[in-house]
Amino acid sequence: MKTARERLDIVNTYEELGSYWATAELCGTTHKTVRRIVARQRTGPPPERPPRPRNSDCVVDLIAKRVEQSRGRISAKRLLPAARAAGYVGSQRNFRRAVAEAKAAYRQRHRVFRPCLPLPGGHLVIDWAEVKPFPLFCAVLAWCQ
Numbered sequence: 001m002k003t004a005r006e007r008l009d010i011v012n013t014y015e016e017l018g019s020y021w022a023t024a025e026l027c028g029t030t031h032k033t034v035r036r037i038v039a040r041q042r043t044g045p046p047p048e049r050p051p052r053p054r055n056s057d058c059v060v061d062l063i064a065k066r067v068e069q070s071r072g073r074i075s076a077k078r079l080l081p082a083a084r085a086a087g088y089v090g091s092q093r094n095f096r097r098a099v100a101e102a103k104a105a106y107r108q109r110h111r112v113f114r115p116c117l118p119l120p121g122g123h124l125v126i127d128w129a130e131v132k133p134f135p136l137f138c139a140v141l142a143w144c145q
Contacts, residue, residue: 055090056098059083063102072106
């Protein structure tokens, strides 16, 4: 498997030389590999595949509702019996992943940003140094707009 950089080098070398064999010689690969990479470059990227359905899709609404009710604190272990009753037939591991995704989405929606609002005299900045022959100590009550 060639890296993206190696594929780009092969395509550029082929554009300059115009020969699969010469490009293969310079790039240290076979002429068949060069032909395949150049053909793929000419046709463009492959079409994207539609997303595959997950076995946890049938209980996504249940998971989201329970995560919302518990404010993101419910565990997959506690939620699995309710999901099984609702028709989930997949493994515990896949279910844990689905619950983890739902909890991460919940945390992302309910994240609170509190800006730092400094107050006058709220922070004391202290620094000291040895400046021969005197010790130097400095304390400043920081305040900035």
